[in-house]
Amino acid sequence: MSVAVYTTPTCGFCHQVKAYLTQRGVSFTEYDVSRDPQAAAEMVRLSGQRGVPVVLIDGQVVVGFNQPLLDQLLARQTTRPKLGAMIADAGRITARKRLPLPAGAYVGRVDSGSAAALAGLQPGDVIVQLAGQPVRTDRDVDRIMANVRFGQTVDLLAWRDGQTIRTTVQF
Amino acid sequence: MSAQEARALYERLKREGEAAGYYLNPDVEFVLDLMEGLLANEQRYGYPSCPCRLAEGIREKDLDIICPCDYRDADLAEYGACYCALYVSEEIARGEKSPQPVPERRGTEPRPPAGEHKEELVGFTRSGIPVWRCKVCGYLCARPQPPLKCPICKADRDRFERFA
Numbered sequence: 001m002s003v004a005v006y007t008t009p010t011c012g013f014c015h016q017v018k019a020y021l022t023q024r025g026v027s028f029t030e031y032d033v034s035r036d037p038q039a040a041a042e043m044v045r046l047s048g049q050r051g052v053p054v055v056l057i058d059g060q061v062v063v064g065f066n067q068p069l070l071d072q073l074l075a076r077q078t079t080r081p082k083l084g085a086m087i088a089d090a091g092r093i094t095a096r097k098r099l100p101l102p103a104g105a106y107v108g109r110v111d112s113g114s115a116a117a118l119a120g121l122q123p124g125d126v127i128v129q130l131a132g133q134p135v136r137t138d139r140d141v142d143r144i145m146a147n148v149r150f151g152q153t154v155d156l157l158a159w160r161d162g163q164t165i166r167t168t169v170q171f
Numbered sequence: 172m173s174a175q176e177a178r179a180l181y182e183r184l185k186r187e188g189e190a191a192g193y194y195l196n197p198d199v200e201f202v203l204d205l206m207e208g209l210l211a212n213e214q215r216y217g218y219p220s221c222p223c224r225l226a227e228g229i230r231e232k233d234l235d236i237i238c239p240c241d242y243r244d245a246d247l248a249e250y251g252a253c254y255c256a257l258y259v260s261e262e263i264a265r266g267e268k269s270p271q272p273v274p275e276r277r278g279t280e281p282r283p284p285a286g287e288h289k290e291e292l293v294g295f296t297r298s299g300i301p302v303w304r305c306k307v308c309g310y311l312c313a314r315p316q317p318p319l320k321c322p323i324c325k326a327d328r329d330r331f332e333r334f335a
Contacts, residue, residue, distance in 0.1 A: 008208075010209070011223040011255065012202075012204045012205050012222070012223070012255065012256070012257075013223060013255070015204060033225050034225065034226075043225070044225075048278070049278050050224050050278075051223060051224045051254060051275035052223055052225060063275050064223075064254070064272050064273060066272040067272065068272070
């Protein structure tokens with residue numbers, strides 16, 4: 001999902017819309033149209049007006065801090081079940097931090113209340129198997145997650161401090 | 172530009188607004204943020220253009236978005252708040268309602284092209300003195316030139332139009 005926010009530093013709703021997107025965990029690119037004439041021209045062309053903020057979500061234009069419309073457009077993007085953990089390639093972590101990790105998806109952070117958190121996953125764990133399929137890098141998790149549906153429960157094998165732990169993740 | 176200046180502007184707009192039946196957003200922090208925006212625009216462009224709209228930087232082109240903008244009253248009537256939600260309805264000011272998103276009105280209604288009215292439509296008193304109307308608050312006066320500042324809402328002279 002690509003999200004761009006056209007703002008001026010003087011506008012209260014610009015601050016609110018950025019705070020709202022950040023709170024929802026949406027990453028975005030910000031353009032200060034009062035300083036960036038090219039971005040300003042683009043904003044006027046896309047939205048047909050000069051009011052700010054303008055939020056661009058995958059080509060859809062939202063003028064002002066229109067929270068119901070933002071929610072609607074953002075919801076389209078997040079209707080897939082999410083693990084709720086930041087993961088990285090364990091192989092790269094091994095190389096960088098010289099940790100003796102197995103191949104898999106290294107868990108850097110677990111979002112509170114997420115499926116990963118409820119399954120007991122912790123930062124530092126390495127996911128080695130998900131839904132019965134081997135996980136060798138973080139990309140394997142993304143690939144497996146693409147086929148997971150809401151309401152599904154999947155097995156997860158993780159390495160933690162030399163031990164293998166088994167849990168289930170409920171989506 | 173300091174927090175004190177923003178606070179002073181807030182106090183002035185609140186006092187002047189309330190004397191004329193206009194209410195500022197009850198969220199003081201939000202309003203102080205807008206005050207800083209107005210002060211920044213005033214410093215930058217020489218006039219306090221709307222903090223929520225991209226100004227051209229040319230006064231003649233931005234006259235309609237100098238705060239209070241030409242769209243404030245229509246947006247207050249329709250949505251209970253101006254585009255920035257600086258000015259709000261009495262219900263919102265009292266905290267009985269919360270502000271809703273306000274779509275941008277500017278440019279949606281065709282503006283009458285300058286010089287559309289013929290000279291004979293423009294109002295004069297019987298003694299031949301032209302009548303001027305403040306586009307911000309509607310104040311009318313008959314005098315050879317519009318006042319430097321509207322005595323009611325303090326808008327500048329160029330926010331006046333000839334009254335037909």
